[in-house]
Amino acid sequence: MFNLSFDPRDLERGLLSVERKQVPVATMWALNDTAKDVLEHMQSRMDVVFDRPTRFTKNAFHVWRATKTTLSASVQERPSVGARHYLKRQETGGTRRQTGVEGLLSTRLSYDGLIAAAIPASGARLDRYGNWSRGERNQVLSQLMAQRDRHTNETDRSRTRRGSRRARYFVPKNGGLSPGVWRRSQGGQSQGGQLAKVLTFTDAMPRYRERLGFYDGAQEVFDARFAQNFRAALAKAMRTAR
Template sequence: MLNMNIDPSDLARGLNDVERKQLPIATVWGLNDTASDVLSHMQSQMDVVFDKPTRFAKNAFMVWRATKATMTAEVKERPSVGARHFLKVQERGGARGQTGLEKLLDSRLNYDGQIVAVVPAAGAKLNAFGNWSPGERNKVLSAVQSQRDSQANSTDASKARSKSRVGYFVPRPGSKLSAGVWKRSGKKGSLTKILHFTTAMPTYDKRLGFYDGAQSVFDNQFPINFARAFQKAMATAR
């Protein structure tokens, strides 16, 4: 969280009564405009660090606006941002937490091996942001559920029907195929790996630096924004 505050008394020297009356609202406007500049700077940092950051990432922060009572504007996380939001790991570095998808796969699989994390393989379909396609993800979740159900049913007929229906599957531990989700396709049943299962959580270097340069943005922009706001406040003075 970044706090931006100003004591209006520091700005009041040499002002007449009308100017002093308009000073608080001009200060509030200047702070809020500067907080928006800082937020834009932080979002621009994401464009530099990440390849095609999603709206989810860029909307993780918001401006909490100043009022005449607080004289403080803040740029901080939205209330909806959880403690395990991936941007927190990008800021401080270290291992990320387990995702909802990883927990869901673990719960739907009848798998004897260890699944700590999943990572898209070369055969995975990616969306415009470089993330795993939701369409393929849903197909995989449905397929692994069917695979688990077929393994729980001992009849050969049920297994045969499941095998003919499911294009995605998870090989048993000890198979020649590496751990993960595979896709069987084509008349010859060619195999493509979709997801890797890993036994260690991915770790990240500290690299984002949300607030790097934010103080400089404030120092540079507040005088400009305040001067414009003060001019507007004087124009509307009664």
């Protein structure tokens, strides 16, 4: 969270009486306008450091607006994503929590090893943002009997109904294939099927380096924008004063 505040008492000494009356509302407007500038800065940073950030990522933060009594605004994580959002790790570095998919695989999959993380491999099908596609993710969980809702797991009847040409997903036992989820497509390789690795299992969480630089950049935006925003807000307050 980045807090924005301003004490207008020193500024009031150089103002006329009528202007001093408008300082609280002008300060409130200026803080809120500057908070929006900070939010836009953060979203522009995401375009630089991330490859095709999703709307979910870019909308992870919002402005908590100042009032005339608090004279304090903030840019902070939305409550719905703040506790688990991966942007925290991109800001501070370190390891992240397990994703929902990783939790399902680690607890429901018949697998002898430890699954701390499941990382998309070169054979994973990606969406337009470069993330693992939801369609293939659901197919994997369903075929591996790891769906959160067990009624959506694949059954013998649903497998027969979909036919034999659908790609099959599996986790190899001891053998020549590396740990993870593999896809076998029908045809090719002398009719044994084409193999592609979809997920790589690791027994430790990946460690992220600091990369977003949100808080440092936010202070720079505040320093550069607040005075200009305050002058504009005070002029507006004077025009609309009763």
